[in-house]
Amino acid sequence: MRIALFVVIGLLGLAVGSFLNVAVSRVPAGLSVARPRSACPRCATPIALRDNIPIVSWFLLGRRCRACRVPIPARYPLIEALTALLFVAMALRFGRSETLPAALVFTAGLLALAACDAEQFLLPRRLIYPTLALTAACLLVAAAATGQWHRLGVTAACGVGGFAAFFALHWVRPTWLGFGDVRLAGLLGTGLGWLGPSYVVFAVLAGSGAGLLVGTALMAMGRATRHTRLPFGVFLVAGAIAATLIGAPVVHWYETVSDLNATGAPLTTGRP
Incomplete structure (x- = not known):
């Protein structure tokens, strides 16, 4: 089976x-x-x-x-x-599981958006909004089936939070982010919020780090300058997919360390 x-x-x-x-x-x-x-x-x-x-x-x-x-x-x-x-x-x-349909819809939409951004530096609303609506609908069904309504609340908060954080960046420095990236951040927050806020942070940091590494490598090879435009949405999508598939061990480690720091427990058992 x-x-x-x-x-x-x-x-x-x-x-x-x-x-x-x-x-x-x-x-x-x-x-x-x-x-x-x-x-x-x-x-x-x-x-x-x-x-x-x-x-x-x-x-x-x-x-x-x-x-x-x-x-x-x-x-x-x-x-x-x-x-x-x-x-x-x-x-x-x-x-x-009840989460799988949402994960498939979310993944499909992200792939289409990444391809559009890679080819045309464009993140169309006609792809973002349907993906957001279908992902949210699938998560609503998952919450109803499992009774985990609190996770749906976290999902909504992460979606709003992701949009708001990137909107603030766009407002302060419009040249840093296009508004398509702002909308994409709201989608990422919604799609990953079901797993937990740490996954959203993981995706943004991983995507930003990947973009920085690629940009630095291109400049080192003489194929780009500081003013060369890169499809940031592609890196955010890669970060989101990485967070979904392999983010659990990293998130678990981070949350464990945070809990230990909060309680004052020792992080290691070194020699006396």
Whole structure:
């Protein structure tokens, strides 16, 4: 049953990843994700069902459109594969729990936002708000199913707190953060708040640290300057996913240390 769950979740991830590619291509341009059906952006030839199999079709077509032979960006199979892998990882993390649907919705939305930010330095409201609404709805169902209404309150507080903190930064230094990052912070607070406020802090610190390291490395290689623009949303998304999947040991260690400091207990048992 456990293996079957992972297989189903992985296949679901491939299908969702295919849809995310459509969203990434159309939402920033203000187009509908439902109509018209998928077509080649160059020759407008509709994509046949046989050519719309996640990952497989990209290789079978030789990475080119069947009609006009224009190259198909590698972003398509990459998002499909990454969505499937992260969906399976979330299933490993949460198992068959009431939290899993929210984690999958949250992850899918974050991947689409990261792709948009990486390609166009844009975090569309038409992706942030639906992801926020669906994640909150899934968490509401989880709270109703488990009776953990206090966690829902923490989730709401973290969402508001994340938005408010980034809004303050944006207000003080608009050049540091776009308002899309402010909205994204509210989404991260909501999605991670169910796990606890420490996970939100972990995500922001990890994402900021990753952005700093990448920016420093690019400047060291002469490929960027202090004024080069980086897609900060990509790093925040990476931090959020890392917090969800591997943040528990770090958060547990931090909370243990904090509790020991608060009680005055010794942190180690060194020699007398």
